[in-house]
Amino acid sequence: MAGDAVLRALATACPAARAADGSDAVAGVTPRYAASPASVAEASALLHAAADHGLCVVARGSGSRLDWGAAPHRCDLVVDTTLLNQVVEHAAGDLVTRVQAGVGLDRLGEVLAAAGQQLALDALAGVRNGTAADAGSAAGGNGSAGQPATIGGTLATGVAGPRRLRYGTPRDLVIGITVVRADGTVASSGGKVVKNVAGYDLGKLFAGSYGTLGLIVEAVFRLHPLPSAAGYTTMAADGPAAAHRAVAAAAGSELAPTAVEISRSGRGQPVRVGVLLEGDPAGVDERSAVLRALLGDGAMTAPEPPGWWGRYDPGTGTLIRVAFWADALPRVLAVIDAAAAAAGVDPLVAGSAAAGVVYAALREDADTGAAAGFIAALRAALARGEADARPQAAARPDSPPVLASVVVLHAPPPVRDQVDLWGPVPGLALMRAVKDQFDPGHRMAPGRFVGGI
Amino acid sequence: MIEHLVPAMAEICGRDGVVTDPLDLRTYECDGLTSHRAAPAMVVLPRTAEQVAAVVRVCAAAKVPFVARGSGTGLSGGALPRADGVLIVTSRMRRIIAVDPASQRAIVEPGVTNLAVSTAARPYGYFYAPDPSSQQVCSVGGNVAENSGGAHCLKHGFTVHHVLGLEIVTPAGELVWLGDGTGSAPGYDLMGAFIGSEGTLGIATKIIVKLTKIPQMVTCLLAGFETTGAGGAAVSAIIGAGIVPAAIEMMDALAIEAAEEAVACNYPEGAGAVLIVELDGPESDVRRDREAVRTLCQEAGSTEIREAVDAAERAAIWVGRKSAFAAVGRICPAYIVQDGVVPRTALGSVLDKIAQLSAESGIRVANVFHAGDGNLHPLVLYDDSSPAATTAAEELSGAILDLCISHGGSITGEHGVGVDKSRYMPKMFGADDLDTMQLLRCAFDPQNLCNPGKIFPTPRLCGEVPGARRGPHPLVASGQAEQF
Numbered sequence: 001m002a003g004d005a006v007l008r009a010l011a012t013a014c015p016a017a018r019a020a021d022g023s024d025a026v027a028g029v030t031p032r033y034a035a036s037p038a039s040v041a042e043a044s045a046l047l048h049a050a051a052d053h054g055l056c057v058v059a060r061g062s063g064s065r066l067d068w069g070a071a072p073h074r075c076d077l078v079v080d081t082t083l084l085n086q087v088v089e090h091a092a093g094d095l096v097t098r099v100q101a102g103v104g105l106d107r108l109g110e111v112l113a114a115a116g117q118q119l120a121l122d123a124l125a126g127v128r129n130g131t132a133a134d135a136g137s138a139a140g141g142n143g144s145a146g147q148p149a150t151i152g153g154t155l156a157t158g159v160a161g162p163r164r165l166r167y168g169t170p171r172d173l174v175i176g177i178t179v180v181r182a183d184g185t186v187a188s189s190g191g192k193v194v195k196n197v198a199g200y201d202l203g204k205l206f207a208g209s210y211g212t213l214g215l216i217v218e219a220v221f222r223l224h225p226l227p228s229a230a231g232y233t234t235m236a237a238d239g240p241a242a243a244h245r246a247v248a249a250a251a252g253s254e255l256a257p258t259a260v261e262i263s264r265s266g267r268g269q270p271v272r273v274g275v276l277l278e279g280d281p282a283g284v285d286e287r288s289a290v291l292r293a294l295l296g297d298g299a300m301t302a303p304e305p306p307g308w309w310g311r312y313d314p315g316t317g318t319l320i321r322v323a324f325w326a327d328a329l330p331r332v333l334a335v336i337d338a339a340a341a342a343a344g345v346d347p348l349v350a351g352s353a354a355a356g357v358v359y360a361a362l363r364e365d366a367d368t369g370a371a372a373g374f375i376a377a378l379r380a381a382l383a384r385g386e387a388d389a390r391p392q393a394a395a396r397p398d399s400p401p402v403l404a405s406v407v408v409l410h411a412p413p414p415v416r417d418q419v420d421l422w423g424p425v426p427g428l429a430l431m432r433a434v435k436d437q438f439d440p441g442h443r444m445a446p447g448r449f450v451g452g453i
Numbered sequence: 454m455i456e457h458l459v460p461a462m463a464e465i466c467g468r469d470g471v472v473t474d475p476l477d478l479r480t481y482e483c484d485g486l487t488s489h490r491a492a493p494a495m496v497v498l499p500r501t502a503e504q505v506a507a508v509v510r511v512c513a514a515a516k517v518p519f520v521a522r523g524s525g526t527g528l529s530g531g532a533l534p535r536a537d538g539v540l541i542v543t544s545r546m547r548r549i550i551a552v553d554p555a556s557q558r559a560i561v562e563p564g565v566t567n568l569a570v571s572t573a574a575r576p577y578g579y580f581y582a583p584d585p586s587s588q589q590v591c592s593v594g595g596n597v598a599e600n601s602g603g604a605h606c607l608k609h610g611f612t613v614h615h616v617l618g619l620e621i622v623t624p625a626g627e628l629v630w631l632g633d634g635t636g637s638a639p640g641y642d643l644m645g646a647f648i649g650s651e652g653t654l655g656i657a658t659k660i661i662v663k664l665t666k667i668p669q670m671v672t673c674l675l676a677g678f679e680t681t682g683a684g685g686a687a688v689s690a691i692i693g694a695g696i697v698p699a700a701i702e703m704m705d706a707l708a709i710e711a712a713e714e715a716v717a718c719n720y721p722e723g724a725g726a727v728l729i730v731e732l733d734g735p736e737s738d739v740r741r742d743r744e745a746v747r748t749l750c751q752e753a754g755s756t757e758i759r760e761a762v763d764a765a766e767r768a769a770i771w772v773g774r775k776s777a778f779a780a781v782g783r784i785c786p787a788y789i790v791q792d793g794v795v796p797r798t799a800l801g802s803v804l805d806k807i808a809q810l811s812a813e814s815g816i817r818v819a820n821v822f823h824a825g826d827g828n829l830h831p832l833v834l835y836d837d838s839s840p841a842a843t844t845a846a847e848e849l850s851g852a853i854l855d856l857c858i859s860h861g862g863s864i865t866g867e868h869g870v871g872v873d874k875s876r877y878m879p880k881m882f883g884a885d886d887l888d889t890m891q892l893l894r895c896a897f898d899p900q901n902l903c904n905p906g907k908i909f910p911t912p913r914l915c916g917e918v919p920g921a922r923r924g925p926h927p928l929v930a931s932g933q934a935e936q937f
Contacts, residue, residue, distance in 0.1 A: 091796060091798065093689060093692070093693070093796075093797065093798040094796045094797050094798050094827075095692070096796070116695060158642075168610075168614060169636075169637075171642055171645055172610070172613075172614055179889075181889060185885050185888070185889065186885060187883075187885050187886045187888070187889035187890075188882070188883075188886050189882075189886060189889075189890060191861070191862070191863050191881075192796065192861055193794045193795070193796055193826070193827055193861070193862050193863050193866070194826050195602060195606070195611075195794045195823070195826045195827070195828045195863070195866035195867060196794060196862075196863040196865070196866060197599060197600045197611075197649050197863075197865050197866065197867060197868075197869055197870075198863050198864050198865050198870055198874075198878065198881055198882075199870070199878065199881075199882060199886070199887070199890050199908065200646060200649070200650055200890040200893050200894075200908075201600075201613070201645065201646055201648075201649055202646075202889065202890065202893075204613070204642045204645030204646050204648075205641060205642060205643075205645070205646045205893065207642055207645070208641070208642055209641055209642075213641075224697070225695035225696075225697065226695070227695075228695070248555065251557070252554070252557075252578070252666065253666075254666060254667075254668065254669035254735060255735055256666075256668070256734055256735055256738075279735075279738050280738070280741060282737070282741070283735065283737045283738045283741060286735075286737045287735055287737065287738075321637070323633075323635035323636070323637035323638070324635055325553075325556040325558060325634055325635060326555070326556045326557060327553070327555035327556040328556075355636070356556075356635050356636065356637070357635075357637055389553075389555070389556055391551035391552075391553040391556075391558075391560070392551075393550060393551040394550050394551035394553075394560050397502070397620075397628075398550045398551070398560060398659065399550075399551075399560055399634070399659075399661075400618060400620075400630045400632075400633040400634060400661075401630070402633065403633055403634055403635065404633070404635065405633065405635060405637065405638055405639055407639050422639045422640070423639065425638075425639050425640045426629065426630045426631070426633065426638065426640075427629050427630065427631050427640065427643055428640065429629075430623065430629060430631075430643055430896065430897065431640050431641045431643065433896040433897070434641060434643070434892075434893065434896040436896070437892040437893070437895050437896045437915075438889075438892055449640075450639055450640040450641075451640075
């Protein structure tokens with residue numbers, strides 16, 4: 001039978017290939033096959049075989065974010081990267097590490113911490129199975145099986161947590177990448193030195209690409225030393241304007257904050273503000289004292305993060321990311337409030353305010369129509385420029401048409417299937433041209449990404 | 454050759470925005486890489502993004518290649534013109550459109566100099582972090598093309614970490630925004646891929662940059678050592694202690710000698726190497742780090758350590774380092790400057806090998822480098838009036854790059870590949886790597902008109918890719934072709 005012939009071809013390329021079952025479903029689409037390559041060579045042969053048989057392919061690491069993005073139009077083969085689990089190299093003296101895509105962020109963290117170093121990324125703390133993630137833990141977005149995110153998944157979704165303010169997002173830390181193209185070709189760019197401008201930077205291109213350009217199999221990251229001390233200074237602002245003042249004061253100070261976060265559990269609730277300072281213990285103490293004076297009465301410092309820290313995603317509901325220019329924070333909160341009130345929802349609003357990113361999260365049991373209405377109202381407000389902090393001197397066309405975006409990162413299927421997850425995408429035609437070059441057959445995660453890519 | 458385009462270009466840029474006189478064209482025949490020259494067939498000087506787009510549309514329709522040039526300070530020939538093409542110079546696009554300290558952003562046109570951005574931001578307490586040595590002259594548009602770093606990129610990163618949005622003119626002549634200034638725009642990070650693409654994917658016409666808070670304190674130390682090995686050991690110790698200086702620079706004896714003759718920088722006499730360590734950040738942190746760096750340098754055998762007590766002393770320490778390239782021009786008629794990178798832990802061994810190569814060939818090599826990140830600038834000194842000496846110098850230069858590659862490094866840390874190093878690309882990358890990178894070029898510039906011949910030694914044909922297909926061919930689906 002044709003199905004057996006395909007499976008045989010896949011198994012020749014990759015011994016750990018099998019018929020898929022319901023547990024392999026991607027956003028409700030069950031593939032026919034699943035395969036776990038144990039090496040880059042196997043991954044290449046596997047994708048080559050998939051190409052020979054015209055299979056559509058979706059990559060899966062720990063599955064912690066498999067429900068992000070739209071459902072694939074079609075999924076014939078799930079490529080499971082968990083056997084690509086080698087920390088290939090940790091050059092501590094050079095502050096560089098080369099890892100395979102299936103390595104978990106937490107395991108990598110342990111390896112690096114042994115040498116006093118870190119990959120300065122926070123996965124989004126989240127919940128997938130209804131139980132709370134560890135209080136105060138900012139690392140390891142837990143997957144459906146409670147597995148932390150993998151390097152590949154973190155890169156492919158471009159996720160970053162509180163410390164993005166200082167260290168950036170995955171694309172800022174990746175200095176080399178190896179990918180397998182849809183036709184099985186293996187290609188690398190960058191290298192293992194931080195200063196490197198030779199050739200195009202495929203790492204930037206593949207970061208945040210949701211697996212639609214090819215399979216990430218290895219990445220090289222620049223590392224940072226682990227600070228010896230941390231201080232989390234928190235206060236509660238009574239509303240958006242006070243929160244904005246606190247955020248701006250911290251971000252605009254000379255205290256070099258690592259993170260400036262907000263969290264508000266519901267409309268009308270105080271906006272909690274938290275600032276992370278890192279360094280040596282005496283320095284953190286001194287700077288935290290200055291910070292407390294800046295933030296005013298009620299500011300307190302503790303060595304551990306508050307329970308709400310980095311927790312943007314309270315459940316398997318709808319997670320919406322709003323990106324904006326930092327000065328627009330009060331406008332963004334007003335837009336969220338107006339849209340939420342009109343739709344009859346009350347989201348958790350939290351995020352990296354100084355970095356211009358907040359998340360609005362609705363619980364899974366929120367009404368589908370209300371969730372969809374909330375998203376639509378947000379989009380409309382953004383289109384009217386209500387979340388823009390446009391400098392007076394930079395009227396269009398001296399600045400982009402809209403200075404903010406709303407992206408639905410994940411949502412329950414009824415919501416996901418109703419709404420536009422991505423919103424307007426400047427440069428979409430160019431993105432399609434890039435997709436057509438890298439995956440002319442449109443077989444890599446088709447339909448998951450912007451513009452139906 | 455392309456005189457027939459003059460009226461159209463003059464219509465777009467004004468007659469004073471088009472250069473056709475052969476003598477004038479020759480002034481644009483090279484950038485900072487003076488060994489490669491080619492006068493363009495025409496130069497245009499647009500003032501607006503719309504003019505750039507219109508110029509490119511004319512080129513695209515006429516299938517004429519075009520090259521963009523900012524300030525022409527690049528060191529890899531990225532702005533080397535095409536003799537059969539148009540050179541699009543952005544030096545008349547120098548508006549600082551807006552400085553927005555509340556959002557820590559600025560919007561600038563590509564012809565604005567790098568330093569001008571920091572100067573404009575300073576009154577608000579901010580600066581623009583990527584600071585190439587040529588920052589008084591080099592343009593932000595050029596910085597975008599090369600993903601420029603500068604001495605302080607060790608801590609502060611490169612252009613790609615400080616740009617949040619780009620308006621570009623595509624090679625088809627369309628104006629498109631890549632990114633929206635938030636750093637989190639949906640879709641592919643084409644902005645991130647564009648930065649460092651050396652002008653081969655389009656022309657940046659507006660740049661949204663991130664501004665960085667001016668640190669509370671900046672200071673630097675100068676430490677003399679008997680050998681580069683000892684200096685290197687100090688660097689390892691500093692990094693190993695978890696300190697992240699803003700910059701760590703090293704110069705060897707020959708570079709010091711040249712700098713001394715040029716600017717009398719008064720570096721420690723007889724030093725085999727000097728280290729310049731700059732620290733910035735909150736005052737308490739900087740003071741503590743400075744103590745630690747001093748101790749580590751002493752433990753590594755430093756013969757003399759100076760600490761800057763104010764900005765004037767700091768500038769004095771940097772004078773020698775900043776003059777190094779120009780200074781070697783005084784002790785030798787010509788020099789080739791390389792831009793290789795090696796893992797920092799391999800620096801000692803690579804420097805020894807360079808010394809060996811130098812001794813064997815009898816060609817002097819002065820070494821200036823960003824010790825913190827392994828980015829070497831060996832200055833190969835030679836007499837360019839002798840063809841034999843020129844060839845030998847180029848061979849030595851190539852051998853140094855081979856050394857960098859064999860140690861797992863890069864052929865270029867910041868200057869770019871351009872024309873200068875395209876022949877080394879196949880040594881650093883495999884055929885499939887280069888082929889895959891060029892898919893990006895095919896997406897942006899299928900006609901291969903946008904700064905062609907740079908970076909890649911062999912252009913990729915942007916046509917059909919063989920293989921199984923699912924569904925209609927993309928060209929058919931988009932209505933551009935029929936298949937029968």
